[in-house]
Every structure is written in C-alpha cells, then in structure tokens.
Amino acid sequence: MAALRTAYLCELAAGTGAFFEARQHRCPWCGSARLGGRLRTTDLLQHKPGEFSLDRCHDCGHIFQNPRLSERGLAFYYRDFYDGLGEERLGGLFAGRTAAYRARAGSVHPHLTGPAEWLDVGTGHGHFCASAAEVLPDVVFDGLDRSDGAELAQRAGRVRRGHRGSFTDLAAGMPGAYDVVSMFHYLEHSTDPQAELEAAHAVLRPGGLVVIDVPDPESRWARLLGRWWLPWLQPQHLHLVPVANLRRRLAETGFTVLAEEHAQAHDAVDLVAAAWLALDGMAPREDLPWLAEPPGAARRALRAAALLAGVPLLLAAALLDRAVARPLAGRWGLTNAYRLVARREGPGTDRPA
Structure with a gap:
C-alpha cells in the first residue's frame, strides 16, 4: 500500500486536468450542438479524485461523459478496479x-x-x-x-x-x-x-x-x-x-x-446500491493509496461504526429491490x-x- 501511495500521489501531483480531453460541443452520436448538462458527480466507488460530467443531447437523447477521459485518464481510473487491489x-x-x-x-x-x-x-x-x-x-x-x-x-x-x-x-x-x-x-x-x-x-x-x-x-x-x-x-x-x-x-x-x-x-439492485453508495460516501474513507495518508485508528473505528449502523438501511433497500421493485420493474x-x-x-x- 505504501508503494502504491507513492506512485499515485506522484501521478496526482499536477492535478487531474491531464486525465481529460477537450470538452465536446457536439453530440458524438448524432452531431447535434443542442447539448445540456445531465449530471455532475464524483467517483463514488473508488473515491479517486476528480469531478465528472454527463451531458445529454436534446435531439437524440444520447448521454455521454463530457469532457471525456483521455487514454491516460482511463488508465488511471481503471487501475486497481478490475485488477490489482480490486x-x-x-x-x-x-x-x-x-x-x-x-x-x-x-x-x-x-x-x-x-x-x-x-x-x-x-x-x-x-x-x-x-x-x-x-x-x-x-x-x-x-x-x-x-x-x-x-x-x-x-x-x-x-x-x-x-x-x-x-x-x-x-x-x-x-x-x-x-x-x-x-x-x-x-x-x-x-x-x-x-x-x-x-x-x-x-x-x-x-x-x-x-x-x-x-x-x-x-x-x-x-x-x-x-x-x-x-x-x-x-x-x-x-x-x-x-x-x-x-x-x-x-x-x-x-x-x-x-x-x-x-x-x-x-x-x-438499484435501491441497495444507492443506499450503499450514500452510506459509503458519508463514512470516513478506508485506506486507499490515492489518499495522502492512511486513516488512523479513530477514523477506522468511526467508519466501522457508520457502516454497522447502516446495515438496517441496506437490508430494507435489498428487500424492496427484491420484493417490490423487481416484479414491477417492467410495468x-x-x-x-x-x-x-x-x-x-x-x-x-x-x-x-
């Protein structure tokens, strides 16, 4: 983890700007210039730094990341998700x-x-x-x-x-x-x-x-x-x-x-996943190599307590997903x-x- 932290912090030293291409002003699907903002968010799963925007084309409805990740950005954000730590x-x-x-x-x-x-x-x-x-x-x-x-x-x-x-x-x-x-x-x-x-x-x-x-x-x-x-x-x-x-x-x-x-x-899994993302987002971070320093004992204990307190919410969300949302999803x-x-x-x- 210490070796990974050194490499990640070195790559992040100049900020996240190099991870993005230039902003697009036309829809990559139909070419329309009638674009509008759909969503602004952060990395809710790995909690790597950066902000991301999704735009929607008012003509064809296509939704796309804008500005889009560059090849360097794709490599950075995929690393340790499907391989390595993940x-x-x-x-x-x-x-x-x-x-x-x-x-x-x-x-x-x-x-x-x-x-x-x-x-x-x-x-x-x-x-x-x-x-x-x-x-x-x-x-x-x-x-x-x-x-x-x-x-x-x-x-x-x-x-x-x-x-x-x-x-x-x-x-x-x-x-x-x-x-x-x-x-x-x-x-x-x-x-x-x-x-x-x-x-x-x-x-x-x-x-x-x-x-x-x-x-x-x-x-x-x-x-x-x-x-x-x-x-x-x-x-x-x-x-x-x-x-x-x-x-x-x-x-x-x-x-x-x-x-x-x-x-x-x-x-x-929509409700249980949303509940987990919100709960994980509110709890203190676990030890991740792209953070400047590892959490101390107090932060680790606080995270464990926050996640434990959220178990009833997760169980209720999972029940609603299975018993209510699944049978009515198509209708x-x-x-x-x-x-x-x-x-x-x-x-x-x-x-x-």
Missing part, C-alpha cells in the same frame, strides 16, 4: 452471478440453429462463459478483454482461447471467425461505440448474432436516484445510449434486431438495463423487407 473483490462478485449469466445465454438460445463459436467481448475472468457453457453445450466460447482477465480465464478453462487487447484490432485480423458476439455491459465503456459495432459485424459470419446489454438511461431509476444510480458508474461509463438509438445504429451497420428485452436484462419503467439480440445480414441470409 481483482479479488470483483472476481468474487462476478463469480456469484451464475443465474444472471444463464439468463443471458437463455436469451440467445432461441436464435441459435446449431453448434456455434462465441466471442465474449469484455469477458473479465470468463465467468459468463463458464456458466453459459452449461446452458449451451454445443457452443465453444472465447473471451476478449483489455486486462489479463481473458488469459486467466483461458488458464482456468472457462474459455477455449483468451484474447488480450482491443476488439477493433482483433476484428481486423479475424474476419468472419464467429457465430455469436456478446457485449454484456461493455459498449458503455467504449470510447467509440460505432467502431465496436462495426467490429462485431466484421468478426461475425453472415447470419451470426450479436447480443448487447447496456444500462438504460431512460430508466425511471436514473431520475429518481440521481447521482446515486449505480449504472451512471462514473468515470467508467462514457456513453449511455437510448434503446431507439442503438436499434437504428445496428440497422445502419448491417444488423436486423431480433429481440429487445428489458425485464430480462434488469438487475434488481413501471424501473428496469435499469436493456438487451438487444441482432442478426448480421449478408450473403446467405434473408433480410426482411
């Missing part, structure tokens, strides 16, 4: 989501016609692939991730092959290599969503499928919970795309949307994500008129 914690969290992974595989199953090769983009440690293989025994899974997670997934036997790097680079060298491409909560992290869709088109065989899960910026939870809505996930989420926008862009890229799901993609527009399954058109496929 690897064990996040690995355990992802490993415990077996039911959600099987549900994702189940959404694609009706559209498969036989054995298939599947590339999971942003695979992390490949836990989805391991669970999906139990539902789809005729499918062979590969994984791609920018971190070493895909390589770890290959060594653990969760994927046949783990690719490390960018999807656009991989697609350029593997045209028509796969029957299915999945992007589960990946596209919102991308600096260029259109390039990712084109990469999916390139790497798929004609008739192949792409399945995409993304946060739904039109969810009522986004308005009700404000900055405490977990899917804002600043500063990692760069683009939040309304479903109509993504449907049109898929069609323009050469896909036909076969299914749109909201309730099936919903993860009933009341409380779903926090949506899923699209689309088919790549081309020779040998019949495109609807």
Whole structure:
C-alpha cells in the first residue's frame, strides 16, 4: 500500500486536468450542438479524485461523459478496479452471478440453429462463459478483454482461447471467425461505440448474432436516484445510449434486431446500491493509496461504526429491490438495463423487407 501511495500521489501531483480531453460541443452520436448538462458527480466507488460530467443531447437523447477521459485518464481510473487491489473483490462478485449469466445465454438460445463459436467481448475472468457453457453445450466460447482477465480465464478453462487487447484490432485480423458476439455491459465503456459495432459485424459470419446489454438511461431509476444510480458508474461509463438509438445504429451497420428485452436484462439492485453508495460516501474513507495518508485508528473505528449502523438501511433497500421493485420493474419503467439480440445480414441470409 505504501508503494502504491507513492506512485499515485506522484501521478496526482499536477492535478487531474491531464486525465481529460477537450470538452465536446457536439453530440458524438448524432452531431447535434443542442447539448445540456445531465449530471455532475464524483467517483463514488473508488473515491479517486476528480469531478465528472454527463451531458445529454436534446435531439437524440444520447448521454455521454463530457469532457471525456483521455487514454491516460482511463488508465488511471481503471487501475486497481478490475485488477490489482480490486481483482479479488470483483472476481468474487462476478463469480456469484451464475443465474444472471444463464439468463443471458437463455436469451440467445432461441436464435441459435446449431453448434456455434462465441466471442465474449469484455469477458473479465470468463465467468459468463463458464456458466453459459452449461446452458449451451454445443457452443465453444472465447473471451476478449483489455486486462489479463481473458488469459486467466483461458488458464482456468472457462474459455477455449483468451484474447488480450482491443476488439477493433482483433476484428481486423479475424474476419468472419464467429457465430455469436456478446457485449454484456461493455459498449458503455467504449470510447467509440460505432467502431465496436462495426467490429462485431466484421468478426461475425453472415447470419451470426450479436447480443448487447447496456444500462438504460431512460430508466425511471436514473431520475429518481440521481447521482446515486449505480449504472451512471462514473468515470467508467462514457456513453449511455437510448434503446431507439442503438436499434437504428445496428440497422445502419448491417444488423436486423431480433429481440429487445428489458425485464430480462434488469438487475434488481438499484435501491441497495444507492443506499450503499450514500452510506459509503458519508463514512470516513478506508485506506486507499490515492489518499495522502492512511486513516488512523479513530477514523477506522468511526467508519466501522457508520457502516454497522447502516446495515438496517441496506437490508430494507435489498428487500424492496427484491420484493417490490423487481416484479414491477417492467410495468413501471424501473428496469435499469436493456438487451438487444441482432442478426448480421449478408450473403446467405434473408433480410426482411
């Protein structure tokens, strides 16, 4: 921790300005100049320094980080989240989501016609692939991730092959290599969503499928919970795309949307996550290497007491999520994500008129 603190404080010595690109004055989705502020917040999960803004396009509804993180900023804010200090914690969290992974595989199953090769983009440690293989025994899974997670997934036997790097680079060298491409909560992290869709088109065989899960910026939870809505996930989420926008862009890229799901993609954690973010934000900080000094015994004890006092709030929020919000999510527009399954058109496929 001491070594990490020295490195972090050295990188922060000149402030956070170098972590951002210039502010954009046009919507990166449709090009409109009619922009308005949607949200200003801080890093509510890692508590790394910096302030982040999301703007909304008044013409197409696209929400995007503005100013956007630079490559240096992305490296800084991702560090020790999925790897390093955060690897064990996040690995355990992802490993415990077996039911959600099987549900994702189940959404694609009706559209498969036989054995298939599947590339999971942003695979992390490949836990989805391991669970999906139990539902789809005729499918062979590969994984791609920018971190070493895909390589770890290959060594653990969760994927046949783990690719490390960018999807656009991989697609350029593997045209028509796969029957299915999945992007589960990946596209919102991308600096260029259109390039990712084109990469999916390139790497798929004609008739192949792409399945995409993304946060739904039109969810009522986004308005009700404000900055405490977990899917804002600043500063990692760069683009939040309304479903109509993504449907049109898929069609323009050469896909036909076969299914749109909201309730099936919903993860009933909005209230408990908001309660945790608020409670964690009010409690004194734990020992983090990007803080100037470690907390003393008194601050550590105060944090423990604050979190313990918040347990009833967390339990009540979790109960409401499961017993009330989940069954009514689809009817009341409380779903926090949506899923699209689309088919790549081309020779040998019949495109609807």
